[in-house]
Amino acid sequence: MKKLISGAIAGALLLTSVSVFADSASLVGKKVQGLFTVEQNGAKIADAVIIDGVAYAPVRAVSQAAGVELKVEGKKIIMSESTEVTPTNVPTPTPSATASTNRPAISEEQAKENKIRSLEIKLATLSGSIAMAEAQLKDKPDNAELQQKVIDLKAEYATLEAQLAELQK
Structure with missing residues (x-):
């Protein structure tokens, strides 16, 4: 017993x-508060959901669209600037390759277009982060840490916007 x-x-x-x-x-x-479509140049990349004020999007799809290399090591997801152009909607570069890297060479114009596209994606992501932080700030207007986060995000947005304007000249 x-x-x-x-x-x-x-x-x-x-x-x-x-x-x-x-x-x-x-x-x-958890309650899904919203469903968003992640797009790049009008083409749907993936769907993202908002749960408890946080956006969840497939990292691999977003990183490929941004031309960023993605590696998974254990429980780490590592994103790094890619030296190779991998987005699916970018025209394939000419087959000429350099002897040392064996990668296709891309023109300056293609590199500039890729950088512009990358900045546009970063600005869109940052815009969403700013909107979420401001929404949280409405709930907690006295939170100094949150106020500073909004200020920092807006400053980063302005910097990226200036870089984009410079590239588009």
Whole structure:
């Protein structure tokens, strides 16, 4: 009888601890507040959802569209500037390749277009981040940390906007 009771108690403890961990590490049961389409130059890249004020979009699809190299190492997702042009809607460069890298050479104009496209994507992402931070600021207007975040995001947006304007000249 004692074994039965101790087994039941051990089982109950195990089941409750697993469910507590699952609640803290998961989005199961969370309310989706919105569904957005991620586009690049009018072409749909992926769908993103907003859960608890945070946007969730497929990292691989967004990084490929931005021309950023993506690697997964263990539990890390590493994004780095790609030296190779990989977006699907960019015209394929001429097949001439340099001897040292064996990668197709791209013209200055194509590189400039890619940089402009990348800046436009970064600006769109930053714009969404600013909107979310401002929405959070409405709920907590006295939060100095959040106020500084909005200021920093707007400053970064202005810098990127100036870079884009310079490239578009």
